Amino acid sequence: MSSIKFTDGMKIQTDREYRVTKKSYGLYVIGNGMCIPVDNSKEAEKLLDKLKSK
Numbered sequence: 001m002s003s004i005k006f007t008d009g010m011k012i013q014t015d016r017e018y019r020v021t022k023k024s025y026g027l028y029v030i031g032n033g034m035c036i037p038v039d040n041s042k043e044a045e046k047l048l049d050k051l052k053s054k
Helices: 041-052
Strands: 003-005 011-013 019-023 026-031 034-038
Touching (some): 011 026, 019 041, 026 041
Antiparallel strands (some): 026 034
């Protein structure tokens, strides 16, 4: 199980397929061991499409 733990104690699970998650400190595309911050949902969807096409 892959995860990233922030200094405030919050954890994000980065295993499984790519998906979007919203936390109190931002919006992220996560999955396949990665956690990528994005500015908005449009950017998140664009990145998801790009990552899933690889």
